[in-house]
Amino acid sequence: MASPIPVLEVGGTHVTGALVDPDGWRVTQTTRYGLDADATADAILERIWRAGNALRAPAGTTWGVAMPDPFDYRTGVALFEGVGKFAALRGVDVGDALERRLRGTFRFLNDADAFLLGEWAAGAAVGVARCAGITLGTGVGSAWLVDGLVVDPGSPPGGRIHRMDVAGRPLEDVVSRRAIRRAYCEVGGNPDFDVREIAEAARQGDARARRVLDAAMTALGRVVGRCVNAFRADVLVVGGSMSASWDLLGPAFRVGALGSALPRVVLAAEPEAAPLVGAALLASRSPA
Template structure:
């Protein structure tokens, strides 16, 4: 079993991963205050990890958002609205000396890279030679993968593989697609993105327009890059992706306008268990409806020829990131 940590914008998860079985077999999860002091943040990570029955001397994998010096394990958070108290802190040394299990080593990787590596290992990107992953939440995370390896340059790949560094209409992408951008455009300080999604499903045109404009713009920015990269699948994770009934139609339209026209689905495609169907419930074993309806992508019968361009929601972005972190620890 490989011990791993996944540090998000507001939480930390510690887990043991059975990599050959592609399973998360033990998990603890705790909140983190992204605006807290360095001691508070690192203390929260240590307390969460303390509940993990990991053997001393094990190599840990840690998925963490950027900016971060992953080779050295040093935090570089600045101007991103989270974890800024950690700027310049040697997180690797803090974990090597602060975890009671006393790791033998700690390997860091970008959380979006971990997510896509996990999806490629045994999730929605499995079987695809070229895949792209996007996480939608407080910001936009991205990863480009070819033949099992993360690519940070090459045809279609933005600098460092970071879509958040690209621009839409002369402004950073996250000024259009992010929790912050959507809330600013919607203009109701009492609403969160989930509230806006609920109002969109209820028929409120302003809510529908705000979400559709943001996701269409994301698709239009991604489309040319996916085409140039030769991607055959785009996997979408993050908190916003759980509203797949709203995300998929707008994103698909933007991708098509950007020159990467998705097929209708993949053999056996279904809406994952943690994705909203649009009626307040979660998916059961019933087949999902065709794209363009309010319930997301359809199930394509097994045995159908494999499509060449698929857009898939992640089954569990957290599980994928944990498995990807375990993969990085195992191959370091």
């Protein structure tokens, strides 16, 4: 019987530690701590350590760690700059810090890659040969798999959809939490509303909210549709906090993607567990 695999998932507001059973890829234990992305490097590392230490993993264990961009996933060095989070970690060897504190070996991967790997192993894309994934939350994440291996499709650059432009503007200036909130405020909407409240306002008949969301999702569909079509994906998996409103957002996304021959589009089956499972899957594999 294989031993549980310890993993960490680091987000902009939280860090989650978990044990994942490789027999069926089930999450068997989790611990979650709030994270201040504007804190000092020591404070951020201390919170990550706490989440990992609670798992009581044996010394020498190989861990999987899902981290957001920008990050050097091969060396474990943080490259955060100008992204509104973790600025204090720039240049810090996170891998070395965790190895010293938790006495293990750490393998890092992008959080969107972890999400799609998890859905491929035990979610909405089980066994699919070619699958793409997008995560819609603070920003837009993307991932691309061929037979369960992360690949660079060429377009978008490095596989990262947020690097694409739409109508001459960076995609995340049009489609992101901050972009949607700003656009709603500019048309006279409540400046305190987050995306969830804007979506609810649209459901209740707020035409301004509906126009803002439709414009953002149409732009996203235009960009994602081209990339997914070029990749020849068999399925597109959608996750992230905004996916909870996909019944509202999906139609405009499909309008934007018209002409791109979208594959089957499915919502994540395990949106919370998928990044943890994906990190565990990476940790279980022999290094490339």
